[in-house]
Amino acid sequence: MRQRQYCYRMLLAVTSVLLLSVAWPPSGVADEETANDNAQTAGQRAYFAQTYCGISPARVGAYKERLRKVLHDASNFDLQWQTGWRRGEKDGIQMDALRLNDPQEFASRVKADCERLKWMAQNAVRVRPQK
Numbered sequence: 001m002r003q004r005q006y007c008y009r010m011l012l013a014v015t016s017v018l019l020l021s022v023a024w025p026p027s028g029v030a031d032e033e034t035a036n037d038n039a040q041t042a043g044q045r046a047y048f049a050q051t052y053c054g055i056s057p058a059r060v061g062a063y064k065e066r067l068r069k070v071l072h073d074a075s076n077f078d079l080q081w082q083t084g085w086r087r088g089e090k091d092g093i094q095m096d097a098l099r100l101n102d103p104q105e106f107a108s109r110v111k112a113d114c115e116r117l118k119w120m121a122q123n124a125v126r127v128r129p130q131k
Contacts, residue, residue, distance in 0.1 A: 035073035036080045042067055043084025044091065045117050051092055053114035063121060 046063065049055040068077050099106040 031073045032075055035071045036075060039067070039071050039074045039077050039080035040084035040087065042071075043081035044088040045084075045120065046081075047085045047088025047092065048095075048113065049117050049121070051088075052095065052110045053117065 042064075046055075046060045050057060050060050064081060068074075071077060074080050095106065095110075098109070
């Protein structure tokens, strides 16, 4: 009986390790996915900053170029950026509705979000040392 319990425990441990090794993406793939997600998020936030925070298109373009150098692992930076930008446009519809329905809440949210985005943009373009 004890022998069977030991076999089941060992089988469970081996199966768990095998499943985790298959489910865990290789480092290169994980880096690419992270860079793609970051490029999309940056595009979405850049749309918000340009539309609601009064950031000029030239400044957004300069930010995009600096970010492109930092996110060199992104598979297609421009496509990922554009995907995020379109997502930002969809979010903009909700913000415009908020502006019409509750102007005070809109102003409060835009002020807080613009301050947060400014801080995040400054940190996003910092080059981090390789691990």
